[in-house]
Amino acid sequence: MTVGESLPPVARWSVGGAFLEALASRDYQQMAATLSPKVRLRAMLPPGPTDWEGPATVAEVFGSWFGSAADFELIDAAVGEVGGRLHLSWRVRVRPAPFGIGDGWHVIEQHAYADAGEAITSLDLLCSGFRAEPANA
Numbered sequence: 001m002t003v004g005e006s007l008p009p010v011a012r013w014s015v016g017g018a019f020l021e022a023l024a025s026r027d028y029q030q031m032a033a034t035l036s037p038k039v040r041l042r043a044m045l046p047p048g049p050t051d052w053e054g055p056a057t058v059a060e061v062f063g064s065w066f067g068s069a070a071d072f073e074l075i076d077a078a079v080g081e082v083g084g085r086l087h088l089s090w091r092v093r094v095r096p097a098p099f100g101i102g103d104g105w106h107v108i109e110q111h112a113y114a115d116a117g118e119a120i121t122s123l124d125l126l127c128s129g130f131r132a133e134p135a136n137a
Helices: 013-024 028-033 055-066
Strands: 035-045 048-053 071-082 085-095 106-116 120-127
Touching: 013 028, 013 071, 013 085, 013 106, 013 120, 028 035, 028 055, 035 055, 048 055
Parallel strands: 035 120
Antiparallel strands: 035 048, 071 085, 085 106, 106 120
C-alpha cells in the first residue's frame, strides 16, 4: 500500500448483529433503522426472484414473512464476512406459517450477503422457503 492509498472498506459486523437482533425480536421498526435510506433487497424466493427498495418497505417484507406467526423461534443466526461483504444467516421456526401455507411448525433458513457501513445498503438473499416440520419433530 502506498502513501495516499486508502484501505478497502471493512464490513460492519455490528450492523449485521443489530439486524439479526431486530429479526430475533421481530422489531421491524428497529430493523428499518439498520438499513440505509436507499437500501435494496434482492431475494431469490421459491416463487422466483424479486426485489424491494427502501428501509420501511424492506422491513415490511420481513414482517410479512415472520410478523403474524403466533409462535416464533430463532434457532440459529450468524454474522460473517466474505470479501468485504457481510454474510448473515438465520434459521427460524414459525407457527402458523404465513400466506396460508399451514398451521403446524415450519422451518425457514435464509442467507444474505450485505454491503454495509454504518447501515446496510444492499441485501442479496437466498431463501429455503417455509418447510413443514413432521408432526413428530
